[in-house]
Amino acid sequence: MNPDLKKERDGASFDPEKIVNLLYGGPDRVKRKRKLESLALNDPDFQHEDLNFMSREQQYETQLKKSIMVVQKQEKHGIMGPEDSAHYVYNGAFKAMAGPFGLHTSMFLPTLRGQATDEQKDKWLKMAENYAIIGTYAQTEMGHGTFLRGLETTATYDPHTQEFDLHTPTPTGTKWWPGCLGKTSNYCVLMAQLYIHGKSYGPHPFMVQIRSLEDHKPLPGVTVGDIGPKFGYAGNDNGFLRFDHVRIPRDNMLMKYSRVEPDGTYVKPPSSKLAYGTMVQVRSFIVSEAAESLAKAVTIATRYSCVRRQSEMKPGHPEPQVLDYVTQQYKLFPYLAAAYAFMFAARAMVSVYFRSMERITRGDITVLPELHALSSGLKSLSSWVMNAGIEECRMACGGHGYSHASGIPSIYAEHTPAATYEGENTVLMLQTARYLMKSYSQSVQGEKLAGSVAYLAGVQPVPVAGRTRDVLDLQVLIEAYQHRAARLVHEAALQLRKEQQAGKDQPDAWNATSVDLVKAATAHSQYFVVKNFAARLADPAVDSSVRAVLTSLCQLHALHGVVNNSGDFLEDGYMTGTDIRQARRHINALMAKLRPDAVALVDAFDYPDGILNSILGRYDGNVYEHLLEWAKASPLNKTDVHQSYHKYLKPFLQANRAKL
Ligand SMILES: CCCCC/C=C\C/C=C\C/C=C\C/C=C\CCCC(=O)SCCNC(=O)CCNC(=O)[C@H](O)C(C)(C)COP(=O)(O)OP(=O)(O)OC[C@H]1O[C@@H](n2cnc3c(N)ncnc32)[C@H](O)[C@@H]1OP(=O)(O)O
Numbered sequence: 001m002n003p004d005l006k007k008e009r010d011g012a013s014f015d016p017e018k019i020v021n022l023l024y025g026g027p028d029r030v031k032r033k034r035k036l037e038s039l040a041l042n043d044p045d046f047q048h049e050d051l052n053f054m055s056r057e058q059q060y061e062t063q064l065k066k067s068i069m070v071v072q073k074q075e076k077h078g079i080m081g082p083e084d085s086a087h088y089v090y091n092g093a094f095k096a097m098a099g100p101f102g103l104h105t106s107m108f109l110p111t112l113r114g115q116a117t118d119e120q121k122d123k124w125l126k127m128a129e130n131y132a133i134i135g136t137y138a139q140t141e142m143g144h145g146t147f148l149r150g151l152e153t154t155a156t157y158d159p160h161t162q163e164f165d166l167h168t169p170t171p172t173g174t175k176w177w178p179g180c181l182g183k184t185s186n187y188c189v190l191m192a193q194l195y196i197h198g199k200s201y202g203p204h205p206f207m208v209q210i211r212s213l214e215d216h217k218p219l220p221g222v223t224v225g226d227i228g229p230k231f232g233y234a235g236n237d238n239g240f241l242r243f244d245h246v247r248i249p250r251d252n253m254l255m256k257y258s259r260v261e262p263d264g265t266y267v268k269p270p271s272s273k274l275a276y277g278t279m280v281q282v283r284s285f286i287v288s289e290a291a292e293s294l295a296k297a298v299t300i301a302t303r304y305s306c307v308r309r310q311s312e313m314k315p316g317h318p319e320p321q322v323l324d325y326v327t328q329q330y331k332l333f334p335y336l337a338a339a340y341a342f343m344f345a346a347r348a349m350v351s352v353y354f355r356s357m358e359r360i361t362r363g364d365i366t367v368l369p370e371l372h373a374l375s376s377g378l379k380s381l382s383s384w385v386m387n388a389g390i391e392e393c394r395m396a397c398g399g400h401g402y403s404h405a406s407g408i409p410s411i412y413a414e415h416t417p418a419a420t421y422e423g424e425n426t427v428l429m430l431q432t433a434r435y436l437m438k439s440y441s442q443s444v445q446g447e448k449l450a451g452s453v454a455y456l457a458g459v460q461p462v463p464v465a466g467r468t469r470d471v472l473d474l475q476v477l478i479e480a481y482q483h484r485a486a487r488l489v490h491e492a493a494l495q496l497r498k499e500q501q502a503g504k505d506q507p508d509a510w511n512a513t514s515v516d517l518v519k520a521a522t523a524h525s526q527y528f529v530v531k532n533f534a535a536r537l538a539d540p541a542v543d544s545s546v547r548a549v550l551t552s553l554c555q556l557h558a559l560h561g562v563v564n565n566s567g568d569f570l571e572d573g574y575m576t577g578t579d580i581r582q583a584r585r586h587i588n589a590l591m592a593k594l595r596p597d598a599v600a601l602v603d604a605f606d607y608p609d610g611i612l613n614s615i616l617g618r619y620d621g622n623v624y625e626h627l628l629e630w631a632k633a634s635p636l637n638k639t640d641v642h643q644s645y646h647k648y649l650k651p652f653l654q655a656n657r658a659k660l
């Protein structure tokens with residue numbers, strides 16, 4: 001063990017195991033998590049050359065082979081349910097989400113479970129759950145991802161044959177991006193515009209076979225392939241798909257909520273948005289993806305910052321650990337705090353999701369708008385912060401952060417699209433804003449608000465200037481976030497009205513106000529995260545040493561948000577210049593307080609080396625010797641003299657020397 005890291009661990013104020021238990025739901029679950037992770041990490045079948053040294057085709061093949069073994073081994077070991085899979089599959093076997101069966105498990109199966117009738121489930125779900133068929137979720141097209149009502153692929157009902165005719169009328173209507181589509185899937189859930197008797201009924205889900213179950217060739221009328229290399233996701237065959245009048249039976253439309261009768265009568269769903277249910281589910285889960293990937297990057301950068309020594313802080317003294325530079329702490333600790341904040345927010349989001357789904361399944365769809373607004377806001381906020389945080393961690397590792405040996409580029413490339421997929425972040429924040437505007441106007445009209453927007457009823461845009469307050473007090477901070485969110489919602493609503501009063505129609509007024517609207521929705525989501533973090537600490541079951549250190553983290557998270565958005569808190573005089581100055585002081589003091597616990601706090605995320613896949617973030621801190629070993633394994637080092645020397649460099653050098 002690197003002596004610096006050992007010293008860090010010996011000096012911590014709490015036992016990291018206690019936080020591990022808190023994060024993962026108690027000792028039994030932690031035991032299960034570790035068992036599953038080590039089962040996957042130590043399985044010789046899952047060992048292979050570093051993916052960074054492979055071509056894209058090799059990566060796809062390796063991940064496909066592993067996906068198949070994962071399925072077989074999951075069955076053998078009785079690994080079931082999303083929590084088990086997160087440990088065994090995503091973290092253990094893949095160290096990533098982008099395997100070639102990723103969309104089968106994350107969207108195809110959930111869509112069948114959520115949108116198919118019982119008879120349809122009997123027909124397809126068992127086959128899909130047993131991997132007799134592999135599917136994906138094909139919605140996005142080359143021309144439209146965000147605007148679902150603009151999708152061009154059509155499903156036209158023919159009552160004579162009781163079939164749908166699937167067709168891609170234009171190049172831009174080509175399905176583009178669906179994961180696992182290019183080479184792997186033989187089925188998909190297709191989102192297409194439903195037409196009956198020439199009338200459009202909007203996007204609906206259809207179960208479609210796209211490849212032969214005999215030889216995997218595309219079925220007649222189907223054009224399908226891989227979209228080519230991307231920023232990351234090399235092991236995934238994101239694909240394209242076109243239909244030339246392909247016919248499918250009537251009961252291939254997933255009809256749990258809306259139906260087409262044999263004669264072409266359309267039976268409306270209780271809400272047209274129920275067809276978007278899988279997206280809401282995945283958005284709710286992405287908060288956890290964002291928290292975890294940020295936590296991984298912060299673990300790597302924090303450990304490395306204790307191993308890395310650089311410069312002279314005091315003349316003649318040994319070089320300090322770079323984490324002793326307060327500027328380095330300022331880069332990392334706010335993201336450490338954010339990772340914790342989002343881990344707790346993710347748990348809250350998932351339980352809101354399951355509670356809401358219970359009610360929706362019983363037929364109560366009134367909870368849908370709030371679920372949509374909350375999941376859209378938290379998905380966007382968490383993935384934005386994750387993106388910024390991973391990049392900050394990379395830079396905090398200096399030059400070595402840029403190397404794949406750090407593990408950070410892969411984490412970034414793998415997770416940065418979370419800001420885009422499952423709904424582009426700005427677009428989703430505007431959805432949250434839409435709900436906030438609606439709720440706000442209901443409250444102005446005297447209606448009682450409930451749930452996550454109840455606080456909007458108490459909008460008090462009255463400045464409380466000059467008041468002195470303890471900005472370290474979590475209750476004070478929660479109230480400040482609440483006030484800021486309520487005020488920004490209130491002001492965005494006023495601005496929207498002003499734009500309309502000035503003659504703009506509603507869409508133009510909305511567009512003109514949209515920067516304010518995104519700001520209000522972001523503030524609303526941040527308020528939820530801060531309030532939820534503090535509520536988690538109030539749980540009497542939390543150990544006192546753990547409560548102490550997590551309280552510092554929660555304070556840091558909230559204060560950092562205040563300082564970073566100080567204009568919002570100052571603008572109406574709710575906070576004063578003195579408050580902000582104090583907040584800055586407190587941040588410095590909190591960082592000094594957290595410094596001795598930094599390594600223990602990242603250890604408590606409990607990512608073993610096999611999962612981090614990082615030389616810089618190694619638990620034992622033996623970075624330098626392993627860096628060299630890793631580089632030696634690079635394919636370019638297989639021989640001392642590369643063959644291209646003989647082909648190009650040698651004649652070039654010889655010719656130049658001959659000229660002299
Ligand atoms: C290593 C760690 C591992 C950890 C693992 C953990 C987790 C991992 C989990 C998952 C990750 C797995 C795999 C991920 C990999 C890749 C997957 C990517 C897959 C995809 O990438 S798959 C495509 C996704 N593609 C989109 O995401 C399109 C976004 N675009 C839309 O979603 C809509 O197009 C929208 C909303 C922009 C407009 O839609 P629109 O035009 O139809 O509606 P409109 O604007 O007219 O609104 C009418 C009324 O409906 C309301 N409304 C709208 N949507 C609603 C909903 N869903 N629920 C309830 N209400 C809704 C409105 O709020 C309004 O309400 P009101 O009228 O009351 O104001």
Ligand SMILES: Cc1cc2nc3c(=O)[nH]c(=O)nc-3n(C[C@H](O)[C@H](O)[C@H](O)COP(=O)(O)OP(=O)(O)OC[C@H]3O[C@@H](n4cnc5c(N)ncnc54)[C@H](O)[C@@H]3O)c2cc1C
Nearest residue numbers: 137138139140144145146177178179417420421422423426
């Ligand atoms: C890695 C990856 C995996 C994916 N997997 C799948 C999959 O499995 N299945 C699938 O169907 N799709 C998948 N997608 C597609 C993904 O869901 C879409 O890319 C996403 O929904 C965004 O849509 P878009 O690409 O059309 O972006 P656009 O909507 O074209 O966004 C471009 C810009 O326009 C802005 N914009 C657009 N509309 C508005 C608006 N109304 N108001 C303000 N600004 C706006 C956006 O904010 C953004 O800045 C995947 C994408 C990626 C990157």
